[in-house]
Amino acid sequence: MKRFTLAAALCISLAGCQTAYYSAMEKVGVHKREILVDRVEATKESQQESQEEFQSALERLTKLINFDEGELQSAYEQLNDDYESSLSAANDVSGNINKVEDVAEALFSEWEDELTQYSSAALKRESEKKLKQTQRQFNKLLRSMRSSEDKMQPVLSSLKDNVLYLKHNLNAQAIAAIRGEFKNLKSDIQSLIDDMNRSIADSNTFIEQMNASST
CATH class of the missing domain: 1.20.5 (Single alpha-helices involved in coiled-coils or other helix-helix interfaces)
Structure with a gap:
């Protein structure tokens, strides 16, 4: 309790x-509108950073499954570093998405409250129409962000499994075992990167829409 x-x-x-x-x-x-745009931009940048970290981990695994036994310990340590960096980058993405959602909720709540202050019915209708349009645009963006976020955890879990397994099995048999799962992990990382690219494109569209409507 x-x-x-x-x-x-x-x-x-x-x-x-x-x-x-x-x-x-x-x-x-x-104002909240500007903060929202800034936070969408920050989320986009953190997604790009996360893409790079996951891609680096994938490239490290690719080298590892074709390892030179004399370099295995070093390769494991580098892979572990890549996993930790990917985890940190993923956490940054999630944190930024939460901040985006928070300020959007505050903006829309304020906007709805201000609708009651209009004395002009025509201006109120126009503002309400704009509010609903912005909410639709934002909801599309948020779904895109959350979709790519959801795909990060399975990839991180798979990377962690590989790192943990190698930690206690630095030998050819361990590499053979990882090689068997590599195809699925590679596919999952590529799918994640594709999802992030869609989310980044949606972020760019949303930013352009917000900037255009404020001019």
């Missing part, structure tokens, strides 16, 4: 911190 209470308090505290942050930024002329 105490753990639940602490977790709930932490969530409330974090939400409060975000609200205070948005308020502080608005006081210096930076």
Whole structure:
């Protein structure tokens, strides 16, 4: 019970911190719309970094299954480093997506509240139409981001399995065992990279739409 209470308090505290942050930024002329665009850009960049890390791990595994026995220990250590870097990059992606979703929810909530303040029915209808259009665009982007995020965990789990197995089995038999699973892992990483490319393209489209509508 105490753990639940602490977790709930932490969530409330974090939400409060975000609200205070948005308020502080608005006081210096930076609004939620701009923060959203910046966070989408940051997520896109973290996805690109994550792609590079997963690609590096794939290339390391490719070399490993065609190993020179004298270099096996070094190859294992490099693969382990690649896994750790991939894990860190994946965590950055997830964190950035959460930040994107948070500011979008705050923006849309504020927008909906402000609809009640219109005295002009025509302007209210136009603003409401724009709100719904932006929400549709954002929801498409968020689904794309979450889809690529979902594919990261299976790849990370597979990489970790390979690293753990090699840790205690640095020999030709171990490499043979990994070679048998390599095709599936390669396919999963390529599928993940393709998904991230789609998400990155959707991010670019969303940023362009947001910038165009603000001019």
